[in-house]
Amino acid sequence: MPNNRNGLVATISMTMLALALPAAADPDPSDWPAVLDEAEGQTVYWNAWGGDTRTNRYIDWVAEQMQAQHDVDVEHVKLDDTGSAVARVLAEKQAGNHDDGSIDLIWINGENFAAMRENDLLFGPFASALPNFALTNADENPEVVTDFTLPTDGYESPWGKAQITFYYDSAQTETPPQDMQALLEWAKNNPGQFSYPRIPDFTGSTFLKQALIELTDQDEALYQPVKDTDFEAVTEPLWAYLDALHTHLWRSGRAFPDSGPHLRALMSDGELSLAFSFYPTDAAVAVREYELPASVRSYVLEGGTLGNVHFVAIPYNSPHKAGAMVLANFLLSPQAQAEKQSLAMWGDRSVLDIEQLDADAQALFEQGERHPSELPADALSNTLPEPHPSWMTALQDAWLERYGVN
Amino acid sequence: MLRLAPALIIALLVLPVGAGLVMVLLPAFGYLPALGGHHASLAPWQTLFAQPGLGRSVAVSFASGLVSTAMALMMVVLFLAASRGTWLDRGIRRLVSPLLAVPHAAVAFGFAFLIAPSGLVARLLSPSLTGWERPPDALIVNDPWGLSLIAGLVLKEMPFLLLMSLAALPQLQVDNRLMLARSLGYSPTIAWLKTVLPSLYPLIRLPVYAVIAYATSVVDMALILGPTLPPTLSVSILNWFNDPDITRRFMASAAAVLQLGVTLAALLCWWLLEQLTRLLMQNWLTNGGRQRGETALRVVGRSALLLSSMTALAALVGLGLFSLAGFWRFPELLPQMLTLDHWQRSAPMLAKPLLNTALIGLISTALATALVLATLENEHRQHLQPKRALWLLYLPLIVPQIAFLFGLIVAAESLGIRPQLGLVIAGHLLFVLPYVYLSLAEAYRRLDPRWLQVARSLGVSRNAAFWRVRLPLLLAPLLTAFAVGLAISIGQYLPTQLLGAGRVTTVTTEAVALASGNNRRLIGVWALVQAGLPLVGFMLALALPRLLGAKRRELAT
Numbered sequence: 014m015p016n017n018r019n020g021l022v023a024t025i026s027m028t029m030l031a032l033a034l035p036a037a038a039d040p041d042p043s044d045w046p047a048v049l050d051e052a053e054g055q056t057v058y059w060n061a062w063g064g065d066t067r068t069n070r071y072i073d074w075v076a077e078q079m080q081a082q083h084d085v086d087v088e089h090v091k092l093d094d095t096g097s098a099v100a101r102v103l104a105e106k107q108a109g110n111h112d113d114g115s116i117d118l119i120w121i122n123g124e125n126f127a128a129m130r131e132n133d134l135l136f137g138p139f140a141s142a143l144p145n146f147a148l149t150n151a152d153e154n155p156e157v158v159t160d161f162t163l164p165t166d167g168y169e170s171p172w173g174k175a176q177i178t179f180y181y182d183s184a185q186t187e188t189p190p191q192d193m194q195a196l197l198e199w200a201k202n203n204p205g206q207f208s209y210p211r212i213p214d215f216t217g218s219t220f221l222k223q224a225l226i227e228l229t230d231q232d233e234a235l236y237q238p239v240k241d242t243d244f245e246a247v248t249e250p251l252w253a254y255l256d257a258l259h260t261h262l263w264r265s266g267r268a269f270p271d272s273g274p275h276l277r278a279l280m281s282d283g284e285l286s287l288a289f290s291f292y293p294t295d296a297a298v299a300v301r302e303y304e305l306p307a308s309v310r311s312y313v314l315e316g317g318t319l320g321n322v323h324f325v326a327i328p329y330n331s332p333h334k335a336g337a338m339v340l341a342n343f344l345l346s347p348q349a350q351a352e353k354q355s356l357a358m359w360g361d362r363s364v365l366d367i368e369q370l371d372a373d374a375q376a377l378f379e380q381g382e383r384h385p386s387e388l389p390a391d392a393l394s395n396t397l398p399e400p401h402p403s404w405m406t407a408l409q410d411a412w413l414e415r416y417g418v419n
Numbered sequence: 420m421l422r423l424a425p426a427l428i429i430a431l432l433v434l435p436v437g438a439g440l441v442m443v444l445l446p447a448f449g450y451l452p453a454l455g456g457h458h459a460s461l462a463p464w465q466t467l468f469a470q471p472g473l474g475r476s477v478a479v480s481f482a483s484g485l486v487s488t489a490m491a492l493m494m495v496v497l498f499l500a501a502s503r504g505t506w507l508d509r510g511i512r513r514l515v516s517p518l519l520a521v522p523h524a525a526v527a528f529g530f531a532f533l534i535a536p537s538g539l540v541a542r543l544l545s546p547s548l549t550g551w552e553r554p555p556d557a558l559i560v561n562d563p564w565g566l567s568l569i570a571g572l573v574l575k576e577m578p579f580l581l582l583m584s585l586a587a588l589p590q591l592q593v594d595n596r597l598m599l600a601r602s603l604g605y606s607p608t609i610a611w612l613k614t615v616l617p618s619l620y621p622l623i624r625l626p627v628y629a630v631i632a633y634a635t636s637v638v639d640m641a642l643i644l645g646p647t648l649p650p651t652l653s654v655s656i657l658n659w660f661n662d663p664d665i666t667r668r669f670m671a672s673a674a675a676v677l678q679l680g681v682t683l684a685a686l687l688c689w690w691l692l693e694q695l696t697r698l699l700m701q702n703w704l705t706n707g708g709r710q711r712g713e714t715a716l717r718v719v720g721r722s723a724l725l726l727s728s729m730t731a732l733a734a735l736v737g738l739g740l741f742s743l744a745g746f747w748r749f750p751e752l753l754p755q756m757l758t759l760d761h762w763q764r765s766a767p768m769l770a771k772p773l774l775n776t777a778l779i780g781l782i783s784t785a786l787a788t789a790l791v792l793a794t795l796e797n798e799h800r801q802h803l804q805p806k807r808a809l810w811l812l813y814l815p816l817i818v819p820q821i822a823f824l825f826g827l828i829v830a831a832e833s834l835g836i837r838p839q840l841g842l843v844i845a846g847h848l849l850f851v852l853p854y855v856y857l858s859l860a861e862a863y864r865r866l867d868p869r870w871l872q873v874a875r876s877l878g879v880s881r882n883a884a885f886w887r888v889r890l891p892l893l894l895a896p897l898l899t900a901f902a903v904g905l906a907i908s909i910g911q912y913l914p915t916q917l918l919g920a921g922r923v924t925t926v927t928t929e930a931v932a933l934a935s936g937n938n939r940r941l942i943g944v945w946a947l948v949q950a951g952l953p954l955v956g957f958m959l960a961l962a963l964p965r966l967l968g969a970k971r972r973e974l975a976t
Contacts (some may be wrong), residue, residue: 062935066936091923092921100661100668104832123663130663134664274935278938283537283749284553304938414471414474418475418648
């Protein structure tokens with residue numbers, strides 16, 4: 014019976030194929046002028062999380078530039094969850110749609126990238142063939158070709174840099190905690206004023222990893238696949254810590270905020286006095302936009318915090334791969350990276366090796382005076398690398414097992 | 420042509436739901452070749468039942484659906500019984516259509532702003548009455564029992580059930596029944612309950628079932644107001660379908676089938692409750708009691724519905740305040756400053772979603788209305804009793820969206836139908852059509868046949884009689900049905916997002932995407948736009964008949 018159905022679907026698809034024009038072969042990334050030619054007039058559907066107005070307005074700006082500079086029409090498909098784009102490509106593959114997919118570029122990293130790679134849902138390698146890729150100086154900055162310990166192998170192109178950054182209301186709290194043990198003490202003294210996003214949220218899961226790195230003494234295990242390690246033993250200190258912490262959290266740990274932006278909203282309401290974000294400039298931009306009081310200050314934990322690079326990738330069945338590559342290349346241009354880093358636009362850090370750029374390009378990144386709610390310039394020097402992606406999933410499952418039903 | 424209409428309607432509605440269900444059933448039993456599932460297996464079900472908190476998710480979905488429907492129905496019935504002919508009756512009747520028009524998500528956001536510990540109610544009482552300088556650390560929104568979800572659902576179900584009741588009442592000759600009962604000494608509320616209700620309920624039974632099915636599987640309201648650890652079953656399903664670990668699709672599909680089971684179980688349970696109620700009420704209906712309980716019933720009947728309507732209105736006011744707020748800290752009742760920033764920044768992004776929303780809403784509602792009219796006119800001309808098969812119309816309302824939409828995408832892709840505006844419109848038609856039918860059918864069948872007989876005896880053809888007599892006479896219910904259809908279309912999130920692959924943006928998809936950013940000010944802007952659109956539709960529906968009617972009267976003189 015299943016085979017019959019397959020046969021039917023195959024027949025229908027063949028008919029459709031025969032009726033359609035012959036599908037063009039994939040563009041060759043190494044022949045860049047040809048890619049530029051092919052991209053002209055294409056419409057690129059860029060699927061990117063749409064929950065943040067800053068990201069959205071930056072993408073709008075990118076779309077204007079792409080239209081003007083390359084005659085490529087960029088459409089931002091706003092997602093509420095990147096996983097839904099992965100699910101979409103999968104559904105298309107399931108239905109046998111191998112060359113006319115609905116997604117041309119995805120904003121992605123970590124476990125979503127790992128999942129798409131593993132199931133052959135991505136086009137590539139293309140990243141290192143992009144002319145602007147050289148500006149990242151990948152030999153010196155391996156984080157732009159590594160995603161949660163996995164080599165990207167050119168299947169995604171770096172876009173921006175994130176790092177866990179804490180922020181607090183200096184009117185409510187004078188000395189914010191500098192490490193995980195201090196955080197527990199602080200929470201005991203300020204019950205109900207801290208929380209982290211509910212697992213499996215991305216930012217919440219990163220908090221688990223941050224805590225685990227600090228609490229376990231088997232750090233090296235975190236950079237291998239979970240199945241090669243003793244998960245119970247490695248994570249035991251984390252669960253003991255969370256057991257102690259949860260009763261002092263917001264809502265006594267009986268409920269958690271939905272996401273990083275929800276933490277920010279709770280700070281705004283005065284429900285929390287300490288929170289964190291993946292975007293180092295998050296608090297400063299929020300103060301500029303009336304979301305947070307001017308007394309908010311940002312800092313990074315003493316032992317450093319987790320940081321990672323986020324990327325863009327092209328699904329294997331995108332019909333506009335040339336346009337998508339031109340877009341990925343534009344995103345790496347000094348002009349686009351500097352615009353992205355400005356607080357008035359988004360405040361997301363550049364993946365370029367700015368010191369290697371020529372003087373004109375470097376000047377684009379001059380920011381003027383530091384916002385009082387922003388981090389000091391040197392604060393982000395201590396970046397902890399992301400564990401293997403399998404830890405994210407394993408930690409999420411274990412967390413849900415323990416705390417998922419209250 | 421006309422004769423084909425009923426079959427066409429049923430094919431339009433049943434085929435997509437059926438195809439979607441098949442494409443979900445296959446992976447639920449292990450068949451999904453793209454992920455290496457080639458053989459039937461029960462593994463997806465074993466994984467599903469091993470999920471922590473599954474029992475609670477199911478219980479909350481089941482209970483919130485039944486409890487909210489029961490509460491909303493009781494409020495509506497008592498209100499109708501207790502406030503007949505009062506100013507309250509007239510006021511609420513005017514309010515009910517606009518309230519129905521406001522999309523679920525917008526009401527949910529507004530309601531959450533009201534009742535959250537840092538919300539408007541707490542601000543109103545603080546710090547003067549409560550002494551709170553900071554918001555209390557209380558779990559109100561997203562409570563584990565689903566109470567805030569139930570309350571939110573009641574706010575939205577109440578106007579729908581009220582509108583359906585108001586549409587059905589005129590055929591019951593309520594005045595005659597009441598006059599007889601009153602002359603026998605029954606007090607007004609008791610008289611209504613004993614003589615009108617038993618005949619009214621069968622007429623609104625289908626809408627009640629649709630409400631139960633909707634409430635047991637709702638996604639957007641549950642995301643905003645529902646419990647989180649664990650969430651309702653519908654929200655879990657959405658999470659599993661979108662999980663980065665794509666092998667979870669098997670389990671997600673099994674869960675979608677389970678959702679269908681939960682909804683059907685809730686319907687069955689309601690049916691049993693109906694039987695039980697009938698048994699219990701039998702004695703009360705015929706015991707001759709004429710006064711007992713009158714005062715209590717009257718007070719509850721008038722206040723409960725008033726309270727719920729006022730809450731829904733206050734929720735909208737809260738949205739408006741947030742959309743204009745500068746910095747606004749607890750416990751201040753009003754923002755420190757008001758600003759148009761949020762509106763100005765959103766304005767340039769509104770154009771395209773607004774256009775799409777209007778296009779999709781108008782086309783799908785126009786198609787739905789045309790098909791419904793064709794079916795009803797066919798029924799009239801052939802002197803048919805309403806077809807039994809027409810209950811299939813309600814299939815898209817009874818089968819939860821989340822149970823078949825994911826499968827429907829695969830089915831569409833397999834047929835080479837790519838996501839585009841047309842597909843979204845077809846998807847909306849699935850949900851708009853049943854509601855248009857629900858709103859129009861009774862008025863259509865009730866229209867006094869003598870009008871048409873007179874027209875025909877004056878030598879007017881059947882078609883001309885339809886266009887020149889029937890449609891003008893039915894203008895008011897027609898426009899109401901159109902407005903209901905528009906409102907339903909505007910509120911759709913999952914069908915728009917999934918069938919359009921996110922490429923077709925409407926006000927609702929934009930609002931939900933932005934909601935994941937939790938910026939209340941922007942949510943306020945978008946939710947108000949979302950609520951405003953169908954309101955415009957309803958106001959037009961109210962105003963047009965008067966304008967057109969005035970013109971016709973002028974012509975007559």
